[in-house]
Amino acid sequence: MPGDKSMSHRALILGGMADGVTRIRGLLEGDDVLRTAVAVGALGAGTERVGPGEWIVRGAKWQSPAAPIDCGNSGTAARLLMGAVAGFPISATFTGDASLSSRPMERVLGPLRSMGARTEGSTLPLTIHGGGLTGIRFMNEKASAQVKSAILLAGLRADGEVDVIEPAPSRDHTENMLRQFGCEVVTERSRIALGQHRSLIGTDVTIAGDPSSAAFPIVAALIVPGSQVTVRNVMLNPLRAGLLITLREMGAGIQVKNERIEGGEPVADLAVATSSLSGVEVPAHRAPSMIDEYPILAVAAAFAEGRTVMHGLAELRVKESDRLAAIVAGLLECGVEAREEGDSLIVEGRGAPPRAAVTYRLITIIASR
Structure with a gap:
């Protein structure tokens, strides 16, 4: 099977935020994931394709992109990147195709604003102004892995406790991969929390089949x-x-x-x-x-x-x-x-x-x- 799309998005984003070099094997090279690769590069990280499904990502401190980030048709790219961008003292505008521009984004924007991010717009195109975030305790009632992931990615650079409570469990790829990059993640029954150690170190990632x-x-x-x-x-x-x-x-x-x-x-x-x-x-x-x-x-x-x-x-x-x-x-x-x-x-x-x-x-x- 080709590489899992959810894992592929996350590997690129975490690799772009991490200190050092991340080597990814088995990346799904469909349009959605490639949009994330381009976005991570536009935000300041280095991305290089070295073979079929094999990529090298050189992490960096993110910067405001020179142009809007076009997420195409990918809701995962848009929502996860919004969370990651919110943690940095930068601004980024997100766009997408007609379909993505009609999809709900407030489910992500609401908790990001609660953490201190400023937002303009509720559907694409919209702009995130990040930095200076504080912690949050969020009830993930819709069991949305994208919302949870956006909060955890933003929380990597937030001051204070970052907790997500899930009445029903959602996909845990972000938690699993955060641990692989060296971040402390605590899971207790329905609670997912970032620990004190939140820095990311580049690593080797193998993407499992989708x-x-x-x-x-x-x-x-x-x-x-x-x-x-x-x-x-x-x-x-x-x-x-x-x-x-x-x-x-x-x-x-x-x-x-x-x-x-x-x-x-x-x-x-x-x-x-x-x-x-x-x-x-x-x-x-x-x-x-x-x-x-x-x-x-x-x-x-x-x-x-x-x-x-x-x-x-x-x-x-x-x-x-x-x-x-x-x-x-x-x-x-x-x-x-x-x-x-x-x-x-x-x-x-x-x-x-x-x-x-x-x-x-x-x-x-x-x-x-």
Whole structure:
């Protein structure tokens, strides 16, 4: 699998803030992550690609960029960089494409202002004026890893205690990677706090394989008759494993092999075979651990026998598009009975392949010409 996008963003940002040199292996080189690489360079750090997925980052004291930071379509780049910038006595303007410019940023800006940052604007384009931050005790009610990460990154250069309380756990890649860079992070039940030692030292980082990318060949193997597929180098962080838990509840034959630790994260190879799937009810509390995998889970549900109900999907409405509505529209086009009820998605599986969608057949015909 290609490198995990969440880890890739964080490795570049922390490397750019750290003292010394950071060497990254397995970086995901998609547009979102490359936007972060360009931004880190514009803020004063040195970034150099030395091979496929291999980068060197030379940390520096950040400075105001000469031009606005264009985050493209990446909400992760925008929100994490805002937090990091807020800790320095500099100003930076953030822009993005039309989709990102419509997405909510106040969830990050609010706590940053509480720490002492000044902000202009509530959606992109917006400007952060950083420096002189104080501590914060923040309740992360939406279980947003991006909000938590922005606070922790800002808190690296804040005076006072920095605590994030999580009623429901969110992805912990930032905490794991901060420790790898030498920062003291205290985790006690629902509390995540920065310790007294907050300086970062450049290090070697190996990016584990992206579980969101792995979701597609995994589901394909489950629903295509006669399949036996091994998906290698998949991160199995428990806070990213919601899809695997759900698929197994549906009856998926998935074996975990060659377990190991890479980049501070558990990694393994997954052996997947065609399986008879049954509908299940997916609890809302599992959503943060699989929020990007619901579209492909909905495909698995269409091939399953019986009803699958997925709860707690409000976050899907504020992604690059309204993903919840898009999933339903796509399934209906394929003849699958699906509907939204509040923030829940209901798919009526028939235990058989749905029909091809006319829209997609037309696209294939046009492409062939």
